[in-house]
Amino acid sequence: MLxxxxxxxxxxxxxxxxxxxxxxxxxLLIAQQSSIFCGLMSLTISQIRDVEGPGIWVMDENVQxxxxxxxxxxxxxxxxxxxxxxxWAVRFYKGIARARLQxxxxxxxxxxxxDDATLVGAPAGIFMGSIADLRKPDAVIMDDAGYxxxxxxxxxxxxRVFEMNDRRAVLVGxxxxxxxxxxxxxxxxxxxxAVVFAPRERKVLSFVLADASPxxxxxxxxxxxxxxxxxxxxxxxxxxxxxxxxxxxKTGIPVNFAVTVLxxxxxxxxxxxxxxxxxxxxxxxxxxxxxxxxxxxxxILGMVLFQALQVGVVGYGVGVGLAALFGFGxxxxxxxxxxxPWQVLVITAVAVFLIVLLASLLSIRKVLVVDPxxxxxx
Amino acid sequence: xxxxxxxxxxxxxxxxxxxxxxxxxxxxxxxAGGSLTRALRxxxxxVPYGEMLMLVGPSxxxxxxxxxxxxxxxxxxxxxxxxxxxxxxxMRRGAKVRFRRENVxxxxxxxxxxxxxxxxxxAAVPLLIAGWRRSRAVxxxxxxxxxxxxxxxxxxxxxxxxxxxxxxxxxxRALVHSPRLLVxxxxxxxxxxxxxxxxxxxxxxIAVQPDRAVVVVTHDARVYSFADxxxxxxDGRIDSVSTGPHGSDPTMPPRIA
Numbered sequence: 086m087l088x089x090x091x092x093x094x095x096x097x098x099x100x101x102x103x104x105x106x107x108x109x110x111x112x113l114l115i116a117q118q119s120s121i122f123c124g125l126m127s128l129t130i131s132q133i134r135d136v137e138g139p140g141i142w143v144m145d146e147n148v149q150x151x152x153x154x155x156x157x158x159x160x161x162x163x164x165x166x167x168x169x170x171x172x173w174a175v176r177f178y179k180g181i182a183r184a185r186l187q188x189x190x191x192x193x194x195x196x197x198x199x200d201d202a203t204l205v206g207a208p209a210g211i212f213m214g215s216i217a218d219l220r221k222p223d224a225v226i227m228d229d230a231g232y233x234x235x236x237x238x239x240x241x242x243x244x245r246v247f248e249m250n251d252r253r254a255v256l257v258g259x260x261x262x263x264x265x266x267x268x269x270x271x272x273x274x275x276x277x278x279a280v281v282f283a284p285r286e287r288k289v290l291s292f293v294l295a296d297a298s299p300x301x302x303x304x305x306x307x308x309x310x311x312x313x314x315x316x317x318x319x320x321x322x323x324x325x326x327x328x329x330x331x332x333x334x335k336t337g338i339p340v341n342f343a344v345t346v347l348x349x350x351x352x353x354x355x356x357x358x359x360x361x362x363x364x365x366x367x368x369x370x371x372x373x374x375x376x377x378x379x380x381x382x383x384x385i386l387g388m389v390l391f392q393a394l395q396v397g398v399v400g401y402g403v404g405v406g407l408a409a410l411f412g413f414g415x416x417x418x419x420x421x422x423x424x425x426p427w428q429v430l431v432i433t434a435v436a437v438f439l440i441v442l443l444a445s446l447l448s449i450r451k452v453l454v455v456d457p458x459x460x461x462x463x
Numbered sequence: 464x465x466x467x468x469x470x471x472x473x474x475x476x477x478x479x480x481x482x483x484x485x486x487x488x489x490x491x492x493x494x495a496g497g498s499l500t501r502a503l504r505x506x507x508x509x510v511p512y513g514e515m516l517m518l519v520g521p522s523x524x525x526x527x528x529x530x531x532x533x534x535x536x537x538x539x540x541x542x543x544x545x546x547x548x549x550x551x552x553x554m555r556r557g558a559k560v561r562f563r564r565e566n567v568x569x570x571x572x573x574x575x576x577x578x579x580x581x582x583x584x585x586a587a588v589p590l591l592i593a594g595w596r597r598s599r600a601v602x603x604x605x606x607x608x609x610x611x612x613x614x615x616x617x618x619x620x621x622x623x624x625x626x627x628x629x630x631x632x633x634x635x636r637a638l639v640h641s642p643r644l645l646v647x648x649x650x651x652x653x654x655x656x657x658x659x660x661x662x663x664x665x666x667x668x669i670a671v672q673p674d675r676a677v678v679v680v681t682h683d684a685r686v687y688s689f690a691d692x693x694x695x696x697x698d699g700r701i702d703s704v705s706t707g708p709h710g711s712d713p714t715m716p717p718r719i720a
Contacts, residue, residue, distance in 0.1 A: 086591060086592065088591075088597060089577065089580070089588065089591060092577070092579045092580055092584070093577060093579055095579070096577075096578055096579020096580075097579070370573075370575055371575065371577050371578075373575075374569070374571065374575040375588070375592065376536075376560075377534070377536050377563065377569055378563065378564065378567075378569060378588065378589050378592055379560055379561065379562075379563040379564020379565070379567075379589070379592050379593075380560070380564075380592050381557065381560045384592075456536070456537070457536040457563075458531040458536040458537045460536075460569070460571050460575055460648075461527045461530060461531050461534075461536070461571070461572075461648045461680075
C-alpha cells in the first residue's frame, strides 16, 4: 500500500513539486540561517580555539567573554603558579592597538602578546617566516586576512614596518588564523613587546594561561585557583561556552536569526500544508474508494504519513544540499561566516519532520473521516 | 465465514435458493431535528445467490443509500442487514472493513481508478489491499484484464484509455479477488450504448455465478434486459419487484458459466 501511496504522490508532478518546494524552502532557510548563526558564534570564540596548549584560562572574576578584558596585576601570574595542581602558567596579553601605516593611514588591530620564554599561544599556521623570528626586536607576526586587508592586492612581503603607540613594529611572519568577530587584523608579538605597543595602563596582564599537572582534572585545578586567588579560572571548553552564552544572552544576534528561522518554519509549513491538503482533497475519492474496497484507517493513516515523510526526506535533502552549496559558494566570494556542524543538520531534520507532520495533520483528518460511501455519490 | 448467531444457518428464497442478501425493515436517516431526511423507509429485500438484481428508480429515491448499506459502507439507522450470512448491523467497524475486503467487489459510476497507476496496477489494488506481493498481484490482475480483452493495454494509464476500457479495468478490479458480492453503481451511465452492452455482458458472464450475487444500481433502461429481477424504488421504499428478462424469459440466451 505504501507503493500505491508513493505512486499517488508523484502522479501529480505539479502538486508534488509544490509540496516539496515548501519543505525545501523551509529546510534551506533553517539550515542556511542556522549555519550563518553558528559561523558568527564560531567567530566569537576563534581566539580561544586558536590558542592551543593551555587547558585553563585565568582572568578577572568579572570577565564575561573573551573580548571582555579586565587587566590583572602581573603578580597574579605567580599566585596562580603557586596553586597545587598547576603544571605551568604564563602571561597572555590581548587588546586592541591602533597601528599607523607607512602611508599615514591608521588601522585597528587585535594585539596578542605571548609569553616571552615559551611563546605559548603562538599561531599554528605560520606560512612565511617562523615563530622564532618573534624574538627579534620589534617583531610581529600578522594573520593572512589582516595582511590582505591592510595591503590589498599586494604580494606577501616580510620586513614591512608600521607603528603602534609610536613604536616601530616589523613584520617577520605571516600566519593563517581563524577570523575574529571584529574582523580586525591579528598581530602576534612577545608579551614584553605587546605592553610597549599597547596604550599605557597601570595593569596590562589580560589572562594567565595555565595547565593542570598530569592526573589532576582541569576542573579541580580551576576550582583551586578560584578559591586561592579570587580570580576566575575556567577550562578552555568552559570559556568557549561562556563566551557563546554571553553573545546569546546579551546581544540581539540569536533573536534576529531565530525570527528568520521561525519565518522559514511557518512559511514552509504553510506552503507544504496547503499544497498537501489540496493534494489530499483532490484524491479524496481515491482514498474513499480504497476504504470502500477494504483498506483500514490504520493503513490509510500510514499511507498519508508515508507521503508526508517522503516529501520531507526529499525536501530536507534538497534544502540542506542547497544550503551547503550556498555556504561553500559564498565562502570563497565573501566574508560571510558559514559553519554547518552536524547539530544544524539534526535541528533542520527535526524542523522538517515537524513541518511535514503539521502539514499532514489536516490531510490525515480529512482521509480518516471520509465516508467510504462517498464513492457511490456521483 | 461463520453464520450469524441467532439466525437460521441459511436463509432461503421462496424458490429454495439460499439468500446472499436479506434485508428487513431497513431505515436510514440523514441529519437530525428539523433537517432530518429519511432516505430509506423500511426496506425489505431478498437477493438469492446466482442472481443479478437491478435497483431502479428516480434520483433521490434511496437506491445509492440502499446499495451502500448492502456493501457495508454505510450503517442503517434501523433494521436487519444480513449479507453472505453475516449480520452487518452487529458487525464491528474493523470486521466490516475485512468483510468488504474479502467479499465485496465494487464497480463505480465514475470508475474511481487511481490516475497514476497503470491499468494492471489499478486492477491489482484489491489484492494489494489484501496483502499480496506486488508482482504476484499484478500477474493475477493481468490474467483478469486479459479475460476482459485488455491484454494489450496493461501498461496504459487511465487517461490513455477510453471510457469503456476504463470501466473494464474497474470491472477487473472488482473481480480480481473473486468476491461473492458484486455491487455496481450506474456502471453504464458514462458509456455509450455499445460499451454499456459490452460492460453488462462482461458482468453477467463473469460475475453472475451460483455462489455469487450481483446488485446493480442503474437508471439505464437499456440494460434492464440483463437483470434476473428488477426492484423499483420510490421515496425510500421498494415499490415493486418484478422478474427481469433473465429471470422469466426462457428464450433468453443461457449464461455463460
